[in-house]
Amino acid sequence: MNPANYLYLAALLFTVGAAGVLLRRNAIVVFMCVELMLNATNLAFVTFARMHGNYDGQVIAFFTMVVAAAEVVVGLSIIIAIFRSRRTASVDDANLMKW
Amino acid sequence: MTAGLAAATVAAADLSGRGGPGFLSPTGAEVAFVLIGLVVLGSALLVVTTSQIVHAALWLVVTLGGLAAEYLLLTAEFIAWVQVLIYIGAVVVLLLFGLMLTRAPIGRSTELDSLKRWPAVLVAVGATATLLTVVVDAFHSAYLDLGKTDDGSARVTGESLFRVWVLPFEVLSVLLLAALIGAIVLSRGRADADGKGR
Secondary structure (H helix, E strand, C coil): CCCHHHHHHHHHHHHHHHHHHHHECEHHHHHHHHHHHHHHHHHHHHHHHHHHCCCHHHHHHHHHHHHHHHHHHHHHHHHHHHHHHHCCCECCCCCCCCC | CHHHHHHHHHHHHHHCCCCCECCCCHHHHHHHHHHHHHHHHHHHHHHHHCCEHHHHHHHHHHHHHHHHHHHHHCCCHHHHHHHHHHHHHHHHHHHHHHHHHCCCCCCECCCCECCCHHHHHHHHHHHHHHHHHHHHHHHCCCCCCCCECCCCCHHHHHHHHHHHCHHHHHHHHHHHHHHHHHHHHHHCCCCCCCCCCC
16 A cells, blocks of 8 residues: 555645634634644654654654643633633634734 | 444554554555545544534544544554543543633534635645645655554553653653643633732
8 A cells, every 4th residue: 555645644634724723713623623733743653654664753643642732731721811811712802912 | 433443443453562464454454544534534624614613522533533543554553542542532621621611602603714714725725735746746656565564552662762762751741741830820810910910
């Protein structure tokens, strides 16, 4: 089998996530789309690990998951802090730093 | 998805530790890849397009579970179970809590999509075209022998992790601690905002 098939899946998943980040308004749904993009890169890493027969790609995918977990924790607390002060979870309304 | 996950679980259970011929035949592995891949892509599209915000989180579970099955097909057994534990077990639950805490609308909502739809679609199509071009050009002649299986069990991954990647591992544990403290500080709120500041 051509490993590019897995990479096609990863590329499509990444762009679905990227489109979601651009399209969606609710900050938590934007987060879900970021998770989709991270998972797509993980799939590419694991595919490369399988292709080359060593485990470094798998270890990097594991690290990515840990960083993603930390990112979700901090991001959600920021979203909740914004919600507490502005009563909204929409990314369009957090416009204090917008020119 | 559940059936695919179960089939891939059986496949990987046989793969783990030995590195002999896999449980699935090469054709079976390809068919499973295509079917699970379609489920993953479809549910990812639903995450991005559904108008019910809680459903987006639930479709995300399907996507992540399908990806865990794909990891099993790639013989990355440890990564697959970490994916189930961290993503499906922790991250999605955390996201659902976030939805509850920010009083997300239950049921259909027309407010979810941004108004600038066409630029977003344009960027997405451009990114897809670029990525697919690069992948086609770089890997059109690569070949993956599905009959020969590698070992991705926790033992082998752990050996690689603690022999080669010890320093990044320790740095990541410090990062997790920092994220924990940061989240507590950020979400403690205005308890002492009128005092000496946060």
